[in-house]
Amino acid sequence: IVKIILVEKFMTYFIKKLLKDKNFNIRMTKEEEELLRNNTADYAAMSYYNSGVVSKDTDQMEMTGGNVFGAYKNPYLSTNEWGWTVDAKGLRYTLNHVYQMYGKPIFIIENGSGFYEKIDENGSLVDPYRVAFFKEHIEQLRYAVEDGVEVLGYVMWGPIDIVSSGTGQMAKRYGFIYVDQDDFGNGTMKRYKKDSFYWYKKVIATNGEDLEDLGINIEKDGKLTVSKNILRSSSFECVLYGTDNSIKSVFL
Numbered sequence: 015i016v017k018i019i020l021v022e023k024f025m026t027y028f029i030k031k032l033l034k035d036k037n038f039n040i041r042m043t044k045e046e047e048e049l050l051r052n053n054t055a056d057y058a059a060m061s062y063y064n065s066g067v068v069s070k071d072t073d074q075m076e077m078t079g080g081n082v083f084g085a086y087k088n089p090y091l092s093t094n095e096w097g098w099t100v101d102a103k104g105l106r107y108t109l110n111h112v113y114q115m116y117g118k119p120i121f122i123i124e125n126g127s128g129f130y131e132k133i134d135e136n137g138s139l140v141d142p143y144r145v146a147f148f149k150e151h152i153e154q155l156r157y158a159v160e161d162g163v164e165v166l167g168y169v170m171w172g173p174i175d176i177v178s179s180g181t182g183q184m185a186k187r188y189g190f191i192y193v194d195q196d197d198f199g200n201g202t203m204k205r206y207k208k209d210s211f212y213w214y215k216k217v218i219a220t221n222g223e224d225l226e227d228l229g230i231n232i233e234k235d236g237k238l239t240v241s242k243n244i245l246r247s248s249s250f251e252c253v254l255y256g257t258d259n260s261i262k263s264v265f266l
Contacts, residue, residue: 057166058116061124062151065091065104094127096186102150109158109165119164125151126171128178128186139192139208142227148214149225156222168222170214174205190214 033040066085069075078087078097091099105125112120127147133139148170159165175193178186184197190210195201216224 055116055118057119057121058112059121059123060108060112061171062105062108062122063125063127064098065101065108066099095130096128096181098127100127100147100150102147102154105151106154106158106161109155109163110161113163119166121166122155122168124169124171126188128188130185131187131192133192133194133206137206139206141190141208141210144190144208144210145213145227148210148217149227152217152222152225 064078065088066078067075067088069086072086075086076089077084078093078099087093087097088099088101091101093099105122109120109122125148127144129141129143131139131141152168155165155168172188174191175184175187175189175195177184178188180186182197184193184195190208190213192206192208193201194204194206213227216226
């Protein structure tokens with residue numbers, strides 16, 4: 015119904031019959047029908063965090079966490095510390111799916127992953143895992159654009175550490191700016207730029223063209239190495255919008 019009314023501009027005979035069969039009586043004037051035709055969505059805004067799978071063999075499947083609801087875990091994907099799967103290729107698939115379904119430009123308004131982390135005694139936080147996460151997802155975003163998907167923009171979630179709405183934790187950190195506060199509200203609230211701050215700044219400046227990792231690397235044994243030339247100055251939900259940014263509809 016959302017697609018037909020807000021994208022295809024008219025309530026078709028099939029939808030009218032469906033509503034009638036479900037005992038929905040929608041009184042609509044000619045003027046209101048004209049409003050529908052002239053006020054369709056101009057673009058779709060979507061969030062992307064992780065993916066899940068479906069299976070008839072649920073007894074053999076493990077549940078995994080998610081932003082809105084849980085799903086069965088894909089055994090071939092890694093997960094973060096809260097069980098969310100990391101599926102960068104799923105972003106490309108989802109963008110193609112949404113674009114094919116609605117035929118509207120897409121704006122990614124949320125994409126990210128939470129991590130446990132602490133700053134060191136010098137106020138530094140090296141976070142190559144966050145850089146790797148965003149790098150992989152932005153690369154898949156590029157592939158989706160090459161596929162022909164019209165993407166208006168991309169916004170990561172979120173720039174600064176805040177209390178997670180899903181778990182109520184401050185320790186579940188998404189931002190590239192560290193906030194000195196714990197789960198109980200203790201701390202100075204002082205802000206510290208993580209290494210990913212400088213990486214993402216460069217990504218924005220180059221419009222996503224330069225995704226190099228600023229010299230931060232993780233060796234196979236898990237040890238962290240930082241090259242000498244590192245560039246840092248210190249240690250499915252979807253919303254349809256109109257061009258006036260008014261929300262036309264929300265759906266899952």
